[in-house]
Amino acid sequence: MNMELSRRSFMLGAGAGLAGTSLGALGFGEIEAAHALTIRPFKLAQTKEVRSQCPYCAVCCGMMIFAAESKVEKGKMEVTHIEGDVDHPVNRGTLCPKGAGAIDYIKSKSRVKYPMYRKPGSNGFERVSWDFAMERIAKLMKEDRDANWVEKNRDGVTVNRWLTTAFLAGSSVANEGGWATFKVSRGLGLLQIENQARI
């Protein structure tokens, strides 16, 4: 696979070779080392590269995504650069105006950072813990399910359905998350289920 020899490892190899031959051969010793410290390493050399795909339309253009340690969140990796995957047979390295700017989507000011909660009648969201949010949602759902569960229809047929809560599934969720979505939503007995296929 051509991704094994990534661009990063190729450049690392090339850089080391250069230092070893030209400067080293001239015998500058310590000056060389001091000089080397002043040179900024290739940005690419510090990044981790993976192959991914564009989140927008269904052409699913191949993307090379580069990540480095986050400047905002210590200890985490964040995306630093995205470009088209030159090996991808469909887009062959190109990206459209949306895909080329996909890093701005990842870093959008509108990204939700924490679970947020809006009380009835309130004029704003407040930050809450995951545990609070999930416990409250689970409780609201169980209350509704218990109140409106239909075990049998009028003919006595077991129908096991729950019609008063609805689920809109996202068409950008990966297949594995999609299966988890199916399993949970049907497992709860939901019939009001839809995705973006129609719209």
Added chain:
Amino acid sequence: MTNSWTDIKNADVVWIMGGNAAEAHPCGFKWVTEAKAERGAKLMVVDPRFNRSAAVADHYAPIRSGSDITFLSGVINYLLTNDKIHKEYVRNFTNAAFIVRDDFEFNEGLFSGYDESKRSYDRSTWEYKFGPDGFAMRDMTLQDPRCVFQLMKKHFAQYTPELVERVSGTPKDKFLKVADWVASTANGERAMTIMYALGWTQHSHGAQNIRCAAMIQLLCGNIGIPGGGVNALRGHSNVQGITDVGTLTAAIPGYLALPTEQETTLESHLAKRTFKPLTPNQTSYWQNYRKFYVSFLKSQFGANATKENEFGYNYLPKLDGIYDCIKMFDLMHQGKTTGLICQGFNPLMAIPNSNKSREGLAKLKFLVSMDPIETDTARFWENHGEFNNIDPAKVQTEVFMLPVTSFAEEEGSVTNSSRVIQWKWKAADPYFESRTDIEILSDLFVRMRKMYEKDGGKGKDAILAVDWSYKDPLHPTVDELQTELNGKALTDLKDAEGKVVRAAGQRLASFGEMRDDGSTDGCMWIYTGFYGPTGNMAQRRDNSDPSGLGVYGNWGFAWPANRRIQYNRASADPDGKPWSEKKKYMFWNGERWSGPDVPDYVPTIPPDRAVGPFIMNAEGVSRLWVRGLMADGPFPVHMEPFESPTGNLVFPKLKGNPVARVFKGDLEALGTSKDFPIVGTTYRLTEHFHYWTKTVHANAVMQPEFFVEMSEELAKEKGIKHGQRIRVWSKRGEVKGKAVVTKRLKPFKIDGKTVHEVGLPLNFGFIGETKKASPINSLTSAIGDSNSQTPEFKAFLVNVEPIAGPVA
């Protein structure tokens, strides 16, 4: 897509209609450019606007939104009248020869069986005539007056070029050039691809638009061959996969069906769908339905699915009707819904009749938004003046906004519109406290199950029956879920001689290994093999293409069975020889079917067995006549949109689609051409993706605000200047934005009268970095297609007027 993006390069004619690939799928459109540059292919574009695809086309023909059936029927009539069809393909590979029942009738736009009070058809007369042997009757000479071919000739005869001009507003010469270019491919030597998107589906008769396209391609012999096909371009990155996996009201993964409440036992459900062949020697692949269904049940319920309890069949919810998004928001508006979970979904923007949607949302007890970004829906309760006019104090809905990882912060498989399943590797860590969809739903499900275990409650058995035996129930791994999608042997699988062919625990290599006795699982048969015994095929990245036909058979995995062109047996004649050297693809080599792709056929069945190439169909052939499979007719008929500037000029008695579902209030919310004389249509911009990228800085810089495209003639008539602010309103709502006065739109002449159309980009809203705008779907109506319930976003009625404000 029946074919693939890279296959478009094999086309001799590219027909884009009901889509605008250059604008909405720019990097896929390069394959059109490739076909033009390398093969000398001709591109033709039919659209209400001279759009970005039209700008690079060899021929452009304008059409009034909503009149596609007449245009396409005109093409069908042209092919039949001028005998420009691929006769041997039509005779052998379609149901043209099948005889239809004597009591089938067609009068004034309506087929036999219409019940006006129920707005539906009794479709029993739309069936074939069956012989004493139980098989459908055929006349291979195509001369019988009741055969599909002769019925077709009669049915389409009235769609003359003159009628097309009168109804669709397409000048006769421009229409004829399209028809002529289509006809140039009806010979097995040349191929035409059809590329469409929501410009065809978002009509109250959208499914019949696609039917027309399929019929045209079958008449030309353009299905199953390189450079051919009917190709839905599709909008979201994984809309193909997320639909495959059954997240639609009546679906189960792999296009199996959720039970209805009439199907009280597993056997009664299976009996209806295990279709027996309708002609001798056919494969009728759905005979395997039960193997796929039982394997699905084993994945859903695990050890709780046993032979004794019909593999858990009765734990599944049973349908008493369908609950698509239009129905969903109608119920919500009636106050019948308690909660809504939006997973990467912004319904206040995306669902028709936004004012009705907003009122519906305000009646919810709770709303959960799982999304990487803030959506307009999550803030529906917030007052944004004229753009979202609401009093927060009066909204009692509890709202949760849960942060979800972005596409780059998770791994998994995604299916593109070519049906190719590809892997994305995780690039970065979750942003702040965001979690994956899998983690959030697992947390919810495990929490709820614990509550039921501890406190009891209704439907306890059904929720606890679901198999959730993941190693860490709060964090099922992508590997575990992918294994379930693929399927594995649960016990040693043996062949007829007792030899173990697949050991217990091993993943299955193909859906051919699935069994109906509970010894295999696998929730989605069409994906089986994508994570087979040899590893994760979605991760394959070999971009070699030995045939040079753009197949890329070792790149990812195309469902089903890694097949890149569907129905590809039809690329060879009945004797198994290629129709022509130019279109050589799959053929019989004397021993088996071979060629650059995986045959869509049993590889060792020789041509003389006369097994038809359309193995999923009980007929073994494709359908020009769809029997009772569509709600609104076995053939397409011209239907006007529910809001139209003209009556139905072909069948004056028809109002909209006579069998489309209409909810109370939605009929009253329709405007007439007296008050709203202008046709409105919505579309995407290349700089934006739906309602996401208005929150993205770069995109907001490129396209900062909502605008309305209109012709110079309309602008003059209304006294509107280029750049001036205008109001656009329908019976249901209004939007305001700048006028873009352009030559790209021209008034139509419909039945002698001038009809204007305006273009409305859909990407704006009141949350994000673009200038605030009202939801575009404030204008649209909540009536949908009678088969798919897809809303009629592409043709409705509006009016426009200039308003005060600076002219930019």
